[in-house]
Amino acid sequence: MFQINDNxxxxxxxxxxxxxxxxxxxxxxxxxxxxxxxxxIGDVTQPLAPAxxxxxxxxxxxxxxxxxxxxxxxxxxYDFLRRxxxxxxYRARGCDIxxxxxxxxxGAKSDSANIQEIFAAESRIAVCDPVYPVYVDSNxxxxxxxxxxxxxxxxxxxxxxxxxxxxxxxxxxxxxxPDLIYLCLPNNPTGTTxxxxxxxxxxxxANRVGAVILYDGAxxxxxxxxxxxxxxYECSGAKTCAIELKSFSKNAGFTGVRLGYAVVPKELKCGxxxxxxxxxxxxxxxxxxxxxxxxxxxxxxxxxxxKAQLKEQVAYYMKxxxxxxxxxxxxxxxxxxxxxxxxxxxxxxxxxxxxxxxxRLLENANVVGTPGAGFGPSGEGYFRLTAFGSYENTLAAxxxxxxx
Amino acid sequence: MFQINDNxxxxxxxxxxxxxxxxxxxxxxxxxxxxxxxxxIGDVTQPLAPAxxxxxxxxxxxxxxxxxxxxxxxxxxYDFLRRxxxxxxYRARGCDIxxxxxxxxxGAKSDSANIQEIFAAESRIAVCDPVYPVYVDSNxxxxxxxxxxxxxxxxxxxxxxxxxxxxxxxxxxxxxxPDLIYLCLPNNPTGTTxxxxxxxxxxxxANRVGAVILYDGAxxxxxxxxxxxxxxYECSGAKTCAIELKSFSKNAGFTGVRLGYAVVPKELKCGxxxxxxxxxxxxxxxxxxxxxxxxxxxxxxxxxxxKAQLKEQVAYYMKxxxxxxxxxxxxxxxxxxxxxxxxxxxxxxxxxxxxxxxxRLLENANVVGTPGAGFGPSGEGYFRLTAFGSYENTLAAxxxxxxx
Numbered sequence: 096m097f098q099i100n101d102n103x104x105x106x107x108x109x110x111x112x113x114x115x116x117x118x119x120x121x122x123x124x125x126x127x128x129x130x131x132x133x134x135x136i137g138d139v140t141q142p143l144a145p146a147x148x149x150x151x152x153x154x155x156x157x158x159x160x161x162x163x164x165x166x167x168x169x170x171x172x173y174d175f176l177r178r179x180x181x182x183x184x185y186r187a188r189g190c191d192i193x194x195x196x197x198x199x200x201x202g203a204k205s206d207s208a209n210i211q212e213i214f215a216a217e218s219r220i221a222v223c224d225p226v227y228p229v230y231v232d233s234n235x236x237x238x239x240x241x242x243x244x245x246x247x248x249x250x251x252x253x254x255x256x257x258x259x260x261x262x263x264x265x266x267x268x269x270x271x272x273p274d275l276i277y278l279c280l281p282n283n284p285t286g287t288t289x290x291x292x293x294x295x296x297x298x299x300x301a302n303r304v305g306a307v308i309l310y311d312g313a314x315x316x317x318x319x320x321x322x323x324x325x326x327x328y329e330c331s332g333a334k335t336c337a338i339e340l341k342s343f344s345k346n347a348g349f350t351g352v353r354l355g356y357a358v359v360p361k362e363l364k365c366g367x368x369x370x371x372x373x374x375x376x377x378x379x380x381x382x383x384x385x386x387x388x389x390x391x392x393x394x395x396x397x398x399x400x401x402k403a404q405l406k407e408q409v410a411y412y413m414k415x416x417x418x419x420x421x422x423x424x425x426x427x428x429x430x431x432x433x434x435x436x437x438x439x440x441x442x443x444x445x446x447x448x449x450x451x452x453x454x455r456l457l458e459n460a461n462v463v464g465t466p467g468a469g470f471g472p473s474g475e476g477y478f479r480l481t482a483f484g485s486y487e488n489t490l491a492a493x494x495x496x497x498x499x
Numbered sequence: 500m501f502q503i504n505d506n507x508x509x510x511x512x513x514x515x516x517x518x519x520x521x522x523x524x525x526x527x528x529x530x531x532x533x534x535x536x537x538x539x540i541g542d543v544t545q546p547l548a549p550a551x552x553x554x555x556x557x558x559x560x561x562x563x564x565x566x567x568x569x570x571x572x573x574x575x576x577y578d579f580l581r582r583x584x585x586x587x588x589y590r591a592r593g594c595d596i597x598x599x600x601x602x603x604x605x606g607a608k609s610d611s612a613n614i615q616e617i618f619a620a621e622s623r624i625a626v627c628d629p630v631y632p633v634y635v636d637s638n639x640x641x642x643x644x645x646x647x648x649x650x651x652x653x654x655x656x657x658x659x660x661x662x663x664x665x666x667x668x669x670x671x672x673x674x675x676x677p678d679l680i681y682l683c684l685p686n687n688p689t690g691t692t693x694x695x696x697x698x699x700x701x702x703x704x705a706n707r708v709g710a711v712i713l714y715d716g717a718x719x720x721x722x723x724x725x726x727x728x729x730x731x732y733e734c735s736g737a738k739t740c741a742i743e744l745k746s747f748s749k750n751a752g753f754t755g756v757r758l759g760y761a762v763v764p765k766e767l768k769c770g771x772x773x774x775x776x777x778x779x780x781x782x783x784x785x786x787x788x789x790x791x792x793x794x795x796x797x798x799x800x801x802x803x804x805x806k807a808q809l810k811e812q813v814a815y816y817m818k819x820x821x822x823x824x825x826x827x828x829x830x831x832x833x834x835x836x837x838x839x840x841x842x843x844x845x846x847x848x849x850x851x852x853x854x855x856x857x858x859r860l861l862e863n864a865n866v867v868g869t870p871g872a873g874f875g876p877s878g879e880g881y882f883r884l885t886a887f888g889s890y891e892n893t894l895a896a897x898x899x900x901x902x903x
Contacts, residue, residue, distance in 0.1 A: 096709030097678035098619035099769045103777050113574065113783055138570035148563040151792070152556060158755070159552040161889070166542035166754040170517065201605055201757075201787070208785035212640065215502035232784045236616065274501035305500030350570040351562070351791040353605075365503045373507050379517055380636045381612035383605070387755040388555070389790060485565070 102238045107245065111228050111469040112136050115453075122457055132492040134419075134480045135463035137283065137438070139348040141411060141485075143392075144404035147347065150395035154388040168384030171375065172199025172356070176390045179397040180356060184341065190328035196360050196371060198378055199393070201385050203313050203342035203355040207277075208233035209381075210309055210338060210357065213373045214275060221254035221273035223266055225284055225467055225474030227311070230277040248472045257473040258285060260431065260442070265289055268297075272304045278327075279311035281318060284470045284479040285440040286416075286432015291324040298327065301336040307363070307370075308337040313355075316346030316409050318435045334360035338370070345437065347396045347405055354385055354393045412437050415489040416482035422493040437482040440467070452478050460495035506642045511649065515632050515873040516540050519857075526861055536896040538823075538884045539867035541687065541842070543752040545815060545889075547796075548808035551751065554799035558792040572788030575779065576603025576760070580794045583801040584760060588745065594732035600764050600775060602782055603797070605789050607717050607746035607759040611681075612637035613785075614713055614742060614761065617777045618679060625658035625677035627670055629688055629874030629881070631715070634681040652876045661877040662689060664835065664846070669693055672701075676708045682731075683715035685722060688874045688883040689844040690820075690836015695728040702731065705740040711767070711774075712741040717759075720750030720813050722839045738764035742774070749841065751800045751809055758789055758797045816841050819893040820886035826897040841886040844871070856882050864899035 108114065115135055123131060143151075157163035171177065177194040185192035200206050208229050211218070220234050231253060234240050241252030249255060254273050256266035264287035278297065281288040289297070301308045310327040318325060327333045339358040343349035359371040385393075395401045416433035423430045429442040443452040449466035456462045456478075465481075467474030484492065512518065519539055527535060547555075561567035575581065581598040589596035604610050612633050615622070624638050635657060638644050645656030653659060658677050660670035668691035682701065685692040693701070705712045714731040722729060731737045743762040747753035763775040789797075799805045820837035827834045833846040847856040853870035860866045860882075869885075871878030888896065 097622060097711050097769060099772055099774070099777065100617050100619055103617065103780060104772065106780065136571065140565065140568065140570070142565050142568045143562045145563070148559055151559045151562075155552055155555045155559065158547045158555075159549070161544065161546050164544065164546045164752075164755075166544070166752075167540065168755060204787040205785060213504050213507065215504055216642075218501060229784060236781070236784065238620075307501050348568075348570075350787075351568075351572060353787060353790045365501060368503055368508065370503070373503065376507060376510065377640070380633060380640070381609060383608045383754075383757060386757045386790065386793060388792065 100236070102236050105243055106232065106235055107243050111465070114469070115463065115465065118453075118457065119463055129461045131461050131463060132484065132488045132495070133463045134484055134489070134492055135465045137345070137481050137483060138350050139345065139483045141348055141408050143348055143352070144401060144408060146398050146401035146404055147392050147395045150391045151388055154391035158387065165387035168387060168390065170379045170384070171195065171197065172384065173387070173390045176393050179394050183397045185326060185328065188325055188329060190326050192328060192358055192360065196358055198357045198359065198374060199385055199390060200355045200357060200382070201353045202344065203311060203340045204229055206340045206355055206357045207309070207311055209377070210340070211237055211239070211275070213370060213377060214307070218274040219252065219254060219271070220275045220277065221256055221269050222277045223258045223279070223282070224255040224472060225258065225470030225477070226277065227279055227283050228470065230309075248468075255471065255473070258282070259473055260429070263287075264431065265293060268300050273306050276301060276306050276308045277311065278308055279313070281314040281323075281436035283314065283436070284438055284465065284467065284474065286436040286438030287440070288318070288323055288435045290322045291329060292322070294324050294327065295330045298330040298333045298336060302332050306336065310337050310339045312339055313342040314345055314436045315341065316405070317413060317437050319413070320435055323435055328358070328360075334362040336363070338363065343393055343396060346409065348408065349392070352389055352392060354389050411486065412482045415484060415486055418489055419480055419482060419493055422497065426497045433482065439480040439482065441478050441480065443467075443476055443478050449475055449478050455499070456496065459499045460492070462492045462495055504640070506640050509647055510636060510639055511647050515869070518873070519867065519869065522861065523867055533865045535865050535867060536888065536892045536899070537867045538888055538893070538896055539869045541749070541885050541887060542754050543749065543887045545752055545812050547752055547756070548805060548812060550802050550805035550808055551796050551799045554795045555792055558795035562791065569791035572791060572794065574783045574788070575599065576601065576788065577791070577794045580797050583798050587801045589730060589732065592729055592733060594730050596732060596762055596764065600762055602761045602763065602778060603789055603794060604759045604761060604786070605757045606748065607715060607744045608633055610744045610759055610761045611713070611715055613781070614744070615641055615643070615679070617774060617781060618711070622678040623656065623658060623675070624679045624681065625660055625673050626681045627662045627683070627686070628659040628876060629662065629871055629878030630681065631683055631687050632874065634713075652872075659875070659877070662686070663877055664833070667691070668835065669697060672704050677710050680705060680710050680712045681715070682712055683717070685718040685727075685840035687718065687840070688842055688869065688871065688878065690840040690842030691844070692722070692727055692839045694726045695733060696726070698728050698731065699734045702734040702737045702740060706736050710740065714741050714743045716743055717746040718749055718840045719745065720809070721817060721841050723817070724839055727839055732762070732764075738766040740767065742767065747797055747800060750813065752812060753796070756793055756796060758793050815890065816886045819888060819890055822893055823884055823886060823897055826901065830901045837886065843884040843886065845882050845884065847871070847880055847882050853879055853882050859903070860900065863903045864896070866896045866899055
């Protein structure tokens with residue numbers, strides 16, 4: 096009789112955003128007259144930029160003609176896209192990353208969930224707490240995280256690195272030595288980030304202890320301060336210890352278009368074994384490329400028009416972030432983030448848990464946010480609002496919260 | 500010091516089609532004047548049908564307008580697509596499959612590589628030999644296949660079920676009891692299939708021994724004979740023992756568009772645990788949906804115009820299949836397949852290995868095919884040609900082979 100992967104049975108409850116979706120659906124069903132404003136899940140709302148739309152229409156036309164039709168994509172992604180990425184996201188920033196170290200994917204969620212596969216089953220992972228749930232859950236499914244304790248909301252075999260207001264959301268190096276360190280900078284959910292010199296300390300630490308940093312740079316486009324690195328490869332030595340995961344979801348509004356990439360430098364090795372070659376093998380075996388049309392859309396992100404249009408889009412969302420941050424401050428909330436990231440991380444009012452605050456916000460302001468506890472135990476007492484709504488909705492939500 | 504997943508080190512050589520691509524690239528570089536005709540990798544060549552192009556243009560326009568923009572897709576896929584699939588691929592054939600048993604994905608390659616994750620690490624897999632390499636390689640990466648013996652070209656812990664001319668390409672039930680049985684019908688690479696009554700025997704066998712059938716139906720659209728099932732759920736009892744994987748690559752030319760789906764029936768359980776719920780959890784954690792534009796393209800496959808246009812496209816490729824089959828027969832080759840599938844499986848001339856035949860075909864006819872040995876040891880002595888070229892190229896390739 097066949098047996099299942101019983102690691103799945105160890106997973107607590109359901110995925111955070113599925114739980115929120117169910118709560119919102121129940122509220123909406125019970126209150127059909129209320130208009131909900133969603134500042135919960137980090138989904139964008141602005142339409143795709145004109146340069147991207149034009150590229151997609153052109154690519155669709157190409158698919159309609161035998162001479163320009165495109166079937167299976169190259170394993171690592173089309174050259175035109177990998178060239179644009181290498182040039183704009185790396186070489187223009189002084190990072191020496193080559194095209195064949197770049198792997199185009201269907202998004203950073205898949206990559207950040209799949210990357211653990213190339214590491215040993217016994218690998219010890221370290222994560223920031225709070226953290227994007229996918230890092231831990233994907234390792235839990237692979238059996239790396241031990242057992243889950245409902246009381247402490249922690250897995251027995253995960254190294255948690257608390258990030259709270261007390262340490263300025265910059266964790267200490269862990270006491271136990273990890274094999275894999277997940278860092279998301281600028282951070283989801285706290286909306287904070289590290290300075291470049293702090294990041295350099297982490298790169299040095301990883302090289303010293305023999306750990307790999309899995310660096311999720313999905314929010315890089317929102318960096319506004321000069322002393323923040325746009326890629327971990329701006330730090331010296333990063334190519335021997337870091338894999339960088341990037342997304343087009345937040346810089347170009349591709350949450351429903353699906354495109355991302357991973358950088359696995361050739362210098363990153365375990366003994367003689369190149370992790371770049373392992374990831375290439377995984378790509379070739381388990382994935383068949385992002386759609387041609389989507390890769391052309393990605394190329395347009397780097398065109399002159401695309402860059403200008405997306406700069407405006409990012410500015411639009413950051414105007415929302417500033418409005419939420421300032422508005423909540425005025426109302427007496429303690430607020431973090433929103434400067435280098437599209438997330439506002441607020442302290443829930445004293446004595447209110449983050450799920451209680453979620454319910455209160457939903458019921459009284461009809462605004463959906465994300466409870467900090469959903470991102471890990473150190474997220475308790477915090478609450479995430481995103482800047483991805485429309486400006487009008489953002490102001491309306493703010494007003495409702497202020498009146499609450 | 501971090502360690503890698505050393506199962507990757509056990510994998511022999513590189514992925515079949517990467518090897519072929521390298522050989523072809525080397526030949527082309529050395530012979531820039533020769534025109535290669537590719538009947539190797541199963542990639543389509545006909546442009547997307549007009550109904551699909553129209554749906555994609557419309558969806559791109561929707562993405563350009565805030566009111567109709569689509570961000571993250573629902574975890575399981577959009578209702579409009581799952582409804583069309585349930586109605587057309589299942590209920591119209593008398594199969595009682597519900598929308599929430601259907602999981603939209605980026606293609607059957609990903610699904611067939613990922614599906615093993617929800618089963619126990621100790622699961623014993625059975626595969627047809629020859630076989631699509633992804634089934635075995637994805638299990639090898641997960642550590643289920645034991646060690647690889649270069650002499651026999653077999654993994655120590657895989658149950659191989661030879662499919663050769665001698666057994667009409669229909670395997671016997673294996674002597675050892677498997678936990679997971681991969682069946683691809685109509686078959687890649689042999690181009691042959693089972694009758695519905697034979698498939699029913701396999702369903703009964705799986706239910707009897709407690710195995711799960713992982714049923715890859717990627718070539719279903721090519722079925723021309725009446726006694727062949729279009730879905731495994733046409734067999735009674737299949738919902739308690741089978742997962743069906745489907746692709747839009749071959750029925751609609753989506754190899755570069757990327758769309759597929761998995762069906763995991765609610766009745767499929769291990770004790771109390773629903774595999775459907777496990778797969779839903781995996782989808783929610785590790786995947787973020789197929790692009791909205793692509794899901795709308797998938798919906799158009801089921802429109803009246805789409806169906807008519809794709810029927811013609813399938814007929815076009817099957818005309819190629821018939822031409823290759825008849826032409827090779829006339830030249831004295833022994834040929835299989837090509838009736839319910841777009842693949843021709845020919846016996847290589849006596850004394851010629853399949854890789855020797857590959858080289859001979861490339862050098863003398865400038866035609867690329869796929870050596871049977873690349874699909875497993877029982878593929879030795881066979882060679883695969885696909886019907887996915889243009890009609891003109893197919894006839895030209897045939898002529899070159901006949902002259903060889």
